[in-house]
Amino acid sequence: xxxxxxxxxxxxxxxxxxxxxxxxxxxxxxxxxxxxxxxxxxxxxxxxxxxxxxxxxxxxxxxxxxxxxxxxxxxxxxxxxxxxxxxxxxxxxxxxxxxxxxxxxxxxxxxxx
Amino acid sequence: xxxxxxxxxxxxxxxxxxxxxxxxxxxxxxxxxxxxxxxxxxxxxxxxxxxxxxxxxxxxxxxxxxxxxxxxxxxxxxxxxxxxxxxxxxxxxxxxxxxxxxxxxxxxxxxxxx
Numbered sequence: 001x002x003x004x005x006x007x008x009x010x011x012x013x014x015x016x017x018x019x020x021x022x023x024x025x026x027x028x029x030x031x032x033x034x035x036x037x038x039x040x041x042x043x044x045x046x047x048x049x050x051x052x053x054x055x056x057x058x059x060x061x062x063x064x065x066x067x068x069x070x071x072x073x074x075x076x077x078x079x080x081x082x083x084x085x086x087x088x089x090x091x092x093x094x095x096x097x098x099x100x101x102x103x104x105x106x107x108x109x110x111x112x113x
Numbered sequence: 114x115x116x117x118x119x120x121x122x123x124x125x126x127x128x129x130x131x132x133x134x135x136x137x138x139x140x141x142x143x144x145x146x147x148x149x150x151x152x153x154x155x156x157x158x159x160x161x162x163x164x165x166x167x168x169x170x171x172x173x174x175x176x177x178x179x180x181x182x183x184x185x186x187x188x189x190x191x192x193x194x195x196x197x198x199x200x201x202x203x204x205x206x207x208x209x210x211x212x213x214x215x216x217x218x219x220x221x222x223x224x225x226x227x
Binding site: 032034038041042043044046049091093095097101102104106107 | 148155156157158159160163204213214215216217218219220222
């Protein structure tokens with residue numbers, strides 16, 4: 001099946017700094033990618049839909065100025081958590097859409113101290 | 114709005130037994146997709162099985178099969194001959210035909226006991 005990678009897998013940062021997470025589709029092109037957030041023992045919550053060459057579509061309640069999404073190419077989408085705070089600590093998962101299904105990245109664990 | 118409900122937060126079964134995970138959903142659409150995803154301790158989301166709503170035949174993938182009842186909006190997952198490696202969180206999910214967004218249920222944590 002198709003492979004989606006995320007980098008980094010883990011990141012620890014100080015409060016107030018910004019963190020960038022990359023999501024890449026390795027063997028296919030994805031015009032649409034998705035970013036999810038998952039709290040411990042909870043389900044995946046869709047944050048935004050990332051469309052190549054256009055602005056991301058954010059779900060209700062997600063701050064677009066806080067979570068910047070850039071889908072610069074058909075194989076790369078980035079999520080930047082700006083001015084991170086401890087409440088932003090979470091597991092972030094991306095997925096990339098093909099015609100028939102979404103393939104998920106392995107996730108990035110963000111810890112904000 | 115579409116919703117997905119998993120009423121079993123946690124289940125435990127003995128190895129080699131059969132287990133059924135429940136899922137119901139709500140939608141006004143007639144054409145859509147339903148999925149079961151597995152999330153093991155590694156947290157990598159893995160597609161277990163997929164069902165197109167227009168297909169009456171229940172999807173099967175080796176030991177995994179679904180009971181899709183469109184009128185009842187029910188989509189349960191049956192795992193036969195359960196194995197220790199089946200221990201994971203299982204999410205039922207819905208995707209409409211108009212966009213690609215996937216809506217997940219809250220999940221069922223499944224423990225396979227040796």
